[in-house]
Amino acid sequence: MATQTEVLKFLMQTAPDYYSGDDLAQQIGVSRTAIWKAIQSLQAAGYSIESRHGLGYRYVANNQLSAPVIMAGLAGPVQPKLITLDQVDSTNAYLKRLAVTEPLTEPTVVVADTQTGGYGRFGRPFYSPSSTGVxxxxxxxxxxxxPFDPGLLTTGTAVAVAKTLDQLFDVTVALKWVNDVLVNxxxxxxxxxxxxxxxxxxxxSTVIVGIGINLTLPTGDFPVDLKQKAGAVTTELTVTRNQVVSTLLSEFFTSYQTYTTGDFMADYRRLSMVIGQQVELKTGATTITGVVNDIDATGALVVQLPTGEVQHLSSGEITKVNLLTGGYRG
Incomplete structure (x- = not known):
């Protein structure tokens, strides 16, 4: 496994150029046969590695999730422990179980190709098909x-996601308070x-932030009950999922260093789709209707009720937004 990791590392560093097998063997300090076996194992694991007589091998980025590739693309102050899985019930549930058996001492990230029991707020299922999402x-x-502030952590995460999508895709991103990211x-x-x-x-002792991104449409589209509201970032991926994860983690951990200051709130307000709009919001057993005046420095929704009273709401869910323009009716 160590030889495979070193081979992959060198090929990634020289991509898209070729790297000879003899040079690889010399750099790593193993036999030419060991290099060949490592290449075979990497290809069997789903890595796209091309070979050409007289030139050697080269790495070609593909959609296969890979911890070494993700880690190589990370920028910023934090290098988390990274776990990649082909399938899991839920990445949040996996981390919660891990935190019980092995209390986390460092930031730990779990990435899965698919979830069989992904869930969102209030236990709602989150559709997580293979190969098309993160x-x-x-x-x-x-x-x-x-210090810990759940409201600012969630809003800061939304901004990190929005910045990631803005960097990698030609899309316009909007945020629906508090944790929904919309495109089109x-x-x-x-x-x-x-x-x-x-x-x-x-x-x-541990906070777990789960993020599910629909990058492209799944085969056969979304289930009927999701088609009206769910969508995908793009119709065709021009970057790999590894690049998406690397960029997202870099943005997240850069923001996380100072998130309790709320220094990202100007970006959150700029991206908000609800400021200035009439909304219906459910908080506990109460339903509130009013116009969103602002989102305050703590991430709370500032809502003016029909009576003129202004409330700051730090929890709840917007169940309806009446936009003056656009196609959103959720």
Whole structure:
């Protein structure tokens, strides 16, 4: 496995150029036969590695999720522990189980090709077909007494996702408070933050931020009950899923260093689709109707009720937005 990782590393560094087998063997300090076996294993694992007589081997990026490729593309102050899975019930659920058996001591990311039991807020199922999306969860250890703000973490994550899509795709992104990301008036990203607590202290010990992105339309389109509201970022991928994950994690961890300051809120307001709009919001058993005046520095929704009273709402769900323009009716 170590030889495979080193071979992949060298080929990625020299891509799209070829790298000779003899040079690879010399660089890594193994036999030419070991290089050949490593190439065979990498190809069997789904990596696209081309060989050409007289030139050697070269790496060609593809849609196969790969921890080494994702890590090689990371920029920023944090290098998390990264786990890639072909299939899982839910990346959030996986991390919650992991945090119980092995308390997290460093940021840990789980990325899966598909989820069989992905879920969003209020336990709603999140459709997670293979090959067409990015499904990941970020586990963040929280030290006792350390500042933590769930509202700002969720809104900061939404901005990190929006910046990622803006960098990699020619799309216009809008944010529906608090955790929905829309493209072309359809939801393309869901964000769910959850926490686990220390049994002895009762304090939050780990926060898990789940992000599901519909990059392209699945084969056969979305299920009937999702087609009206769900959509995809693009009709054709021009970047790999590894690039999407690397860019997203780089944006997330850069923002996470200072997220409690709310220094991203100007971007969140700029991208918001609800400021100035009439909304219907459900918080607990109460339904509130009013016009969104602003989103305050803590990420709370500032809503003016028909009576003229202004409320700051830090939790709840917008169940209806009446836009003056555009096609969104969710």
């Amino acid at each position: 499904y990941l969860s970020i586990g963040l250890p929280i030290k006792a007494g350390a 008036h359809h939801k393309v990203v869901g964000i769910l933050s959850e926490a686990t607590t220390d049994l002895e202290s009762g304090q939050i």
